[in-house]
Amino acid sequence: MRSHALFIICFLSVVLSLQNGHAEVPRRLPFTRPEAVGMDAGRLAFIDFVVQRGLERNSMPGAVVLVGYQGKIVFLKAFGDRQLKPEKIAMTTDTLFDMASLTKPVATATSVMQLVERGKIKLSDPVSKYIPEFAANGKQDVTVYQLLTHQGGLIPDNSMKDYRDGPEQAMERIYALKLYYEPGTRFAYTDVGFILLAEIVKRVTGQTVHEYSSKNIFQPLGMKETGYLPGAELRKRAATTQQREKRWMQGEVHDPRAYALGGVAGHAGLFSTAEDLAVYAQALLKQGTYGGAQILKPATVDIMTRDYPVVDVIRGLGWDKLSRYSSNRGDLFSRQAFGHGGFTGTSMWIDPAQGLFVIFLSNRVHPDGKGSINSLAGRIGTIAAAAINDRVQPQTGGAAVSGDKLEVLTGIDVLRQQQFKPLKGLRIGLITNHTGVSRDGKSTVQLLQAAPGVHLKTLFSPEHGFAGKLDVAKIDDSTDQKTGLKIFSLYGKTRTPTPESLQDLDVLVFDIQDIGTRFYTYISTMGNAMRAAKKQGIKFIVLDRPNPINGVDFAGPVLEEGSQSFVGYHRIPVRHGMTAGELARMFNEELKINVDLQVIPLKNWKRDMYYDETGLTWVNPSPNMRNLNEAVLYPGIGLLETTNLSVGRGTDTPFEWIGAPWLDGMKLARQLNRSGLSGVRFVPVQFTPESSKFSGELCGGVNFIITDRGQFQSVRTGLEVAHQLRLLFPDQWETKSFNRLLGNQRVFDAVVAGQSVFAIQALSQQELAEFAVRRAKFLLY
Structure with a gap:
């Protein structure tokens, strides 16, 4: 009877929670034995040893360590004491800690990124858009992105004198601060x-960062022990820090500026427990979702936690990145790892590639402020990562790594499954070439012509012609020998369908394999055709195809306004990480084309797939794009083609090497191999092109050998080659046309000036971050 009654009570509670709008969010991650998820319990036991050593050395009075792996807590333990004075109190796993600077990413940056996601804030906006008073003293151009990455020209900490007259006056004095250095020229934590970012949250939402983060982050995740200004019950189990005004701080913010601002600030003031933080960490590992509550979209988590070169360091948006702390954590965390620490002795690191997070919480400032835990927290992270059996490597793609045998279907395959219903009764113009084939090798032309109720009237072809074999400056109209249909060339007298060619058509269909690079002209042909379809009042349909070099990675300078051309159709980076269908959606909205657009999406394609993981047959998209290896190299190596270099056209391996009669390949290869580029090696070579640039001339050069596709960065490699050419051959290498494909004057000037690749990449990061936000709303997969 008791069990029956208990069931009734539980059932009613679930019903009531559902009536209130959502089911109860689980508050805690489940526990499991390390062995159950493939971790070595013996290795994890080393954590006890290193923490005990820390206690013996007075690094901190006590600590709580939590390790989470694959959605489970595999280690949670309290050590030492949470208070030594005025009396000793033992540490417990539910101790509440002052997070100090962990407030920055967990409360403030997450709040800002929610508002970015919702279109309330733009990363590239000046801070003065939201706080007009901040424009004083030359700060009018400091951006939200620069604040998130600590390069906004601001002093690390302004004088405590600025806070002596209360929060309102303190904020006025912060707005009036002078620049500490020129924004964007250095990293200064x-x-x-x-503090300013929290004020932006307040100006945009009408809520303090305390109110906003509680309502929009912590409450949805069920983090009932996380927030600012903890209540009396929570304060009782807070770790004591130091003395202030002759009292011991317990549940009271330690940071003096946050205290002066009433305990609520963007840089400090948050309190939490290890198990509550584990919920937040797991939500980020699960792409913004935990227990049915979504605090960020997957694309926003990626934007927030990816690498952003900032002058001389790597940052996330609000997060530290592993490159700054590699000496502490070694090689066992992946390059995707991100985290942060706090002055009071807190640290959290999250590694998405391994499904791992490590939380170390202490009150190292108790009782006298002399404790130190940085190296200790780093060692614990290394131990946790080392405990993973059969080490998980960062994935380079879905199907090949996981063993899944997904049958990726292209847009034409899906259309075929739909029995061509979207095209029934319509008169069709098809923009295609030899890449327009189904999974079983039948051409889209053949399939549409044979489809009942579908009226294929006209064909259009892009650069390289209908058969994809021409490498000439101009291609004339022609006729398809198999069907007798007229082929209008979109790479001849015109690059846009004419009103005459669209006469008597109801729809234009686009089916061409793109290569994932801005200056590959098939996407420009698509954009031009969309505009023509709009003018003619006809529909536009894209039969989508995979991005062959994956749909996750994007890189390189964003095309600057005014540089648009046929090899730079829209303001996207060199490597865009989108499919043709997704780009069509972006073009349609951002360029205000407003054509009646439909995308027939891929089926079973995952964004992290390279083309060889799709099971689709490779068809050379153009005469000099002969394999996937060349496609992977193309975004970076193709950039160099407008200079006086051969990129291998006229040889059997275009884009797999570069050279020129004046180039010393041995010297260049030596410097490139010393440059620290990951996933690639460089071999000096000699070759003689049979056609194209330097035809018949012996060229010294370098062959690019990709050793790890997951680590290789094509655009960075191309910029490093340019950098070394500028240093080694300043008189021989001609740079005057290099910006034609690069499309960004600031980046071009930096290359010519001989700046480091890190500094060159840093110039593009704000625009790349903004592109990531723009891109997210158009993604289909």
Whole structure:
């Protein structure tokens, strides 16, 4: 009877929670034995040893360590004491800690990124758009992105004198601060920047960062022990820090500026427990979702936690990145890892590639502020990562790594499954070439012509012609010998369908394999055709195809306004990480084309797939794009083609090497191999092109050998080659046309000036971050 009654009570509670709008979010991650998820319990036991050593050395009075792996807590333990004075109190796993600077990413940056996601804030916006008073003293151009990455020209900490007259006056004095350095020219970790970010949250939402983060982050995740200004019950189990005004701080913010601002600030003031933080960490590992509650979209988590070169360091948006702390954590964390620490002795690191997070919480400032835990927290992270049996490597793609045998279907395959219903009764113009084939090798032309109720009237072809074999400057109209249909060339007298060619058509269909690079002209042909379809009042349909070099990675400078051309159709980066269908959606909205657009999506394609993981047959998209290896190299190596270099056209391996009669390949290869580029090696070669640039001339050069596709960065490699050419051959290498494909004057000037690749990449990061936000709304997969 008791069990029956208990069931009734539980059932009613679930019904009531559903009536209130959502089911109860689980508050805690489940526990499991390490062995159950493939971790070595013996290795994890080393954590006890290193923490005990820390206690013996007075690094901190006590600590709580939590390790999460594959959605489970595999280690949770309390050590030492949470208070030594005025009396000793033992540490417990539910101890509440002052997060200090962990406030920055967990509360403030997450709040800002939610508002970015919702279109309320733009990363590239000046701070003065939201806080007009901040424009004083030359700060009018400091951006939200620069605050998130600590390069906004602000002093690390302004004087405590600025806070003596209360929060309102303190904020006025912060707005009036002078620049500490020129924004964007250096990295300087600053609390002031995050105080301002919290103020932006307040100006946009009407809520303090305390109110906003509680309502929109912590409550949805069921983090009932996380927030600012903890209540009396929580304060009772808070770790004591130091003395202030002759009292021990317990559940009271330690940071003096946050305290002066009433305990609520963007840089400090948050309190939490290890198990609550584990929920937040797991939500980020699960792409923004935990227990049915979504705090960020997957694309936003990626935007927030990816690598952003910032002058001389790598940052996330609000997060530290592993490159800054590699000496502490070694090689066992993946390059995707991100985390942060706090002055009071807190640390959290999250590794998406391994499904791992490590939380170390202490009150190292108790009782006298002399404790130190940085190296200790780093060692614990290394131990946790080392405990993973059969080490998980960062994935380079879905199907090949996981063993899944997904049958990826292209847009034409899906259309075929739909029995061509979207085209029934319509008169069709098809923009295609030899790449327009189904999974079983039948051409889209053949399939549409044979489809009942479908009226294929006209064909259009892009650069390289209908058969994809021409490498000439101009291609004339022609006739398809198999069907007798007229082929209008979109790479001849015109690059846009004419009103005459669209006469008597109801729809234009686009089916061409793109290569994932901005200056590959098939996407420009698509954009031009969309505009023509709009003018003619006809529909536009894209039969989508995979991005062959994956749909996750994007890189390189974003095309600057005013540089648009046929090899730079829209303001996207060199490597865009989108499919043709997704780009069509972006073009349609951002360029205000407003054509009646439909995308027939891929089926079973995952964004992290390279083309060889799709099971689709490779068809050379153009005469000099002969394999996937060349496609992977193309975004970076193709950039160099407008200079006085051969990129291998006229040889059997275009884009797999570069050279020129004046180039010393041995010297260049030596410097490139010393440059620290990941996933690639460089071999000096000699070759003689049979056609194209330097035809018949012996060229010294370098062959590119990709050793790890998951680590290789094509655009960075191309920029490093340009950098070394500028240093080694300043008189021989001609740079005057290099910006034609690069499409960004600031980046071009930096290359010519001989700046480091890190500094060159840093110039593009704000625009790349903004592109990531723009891109997210158009993604289909």
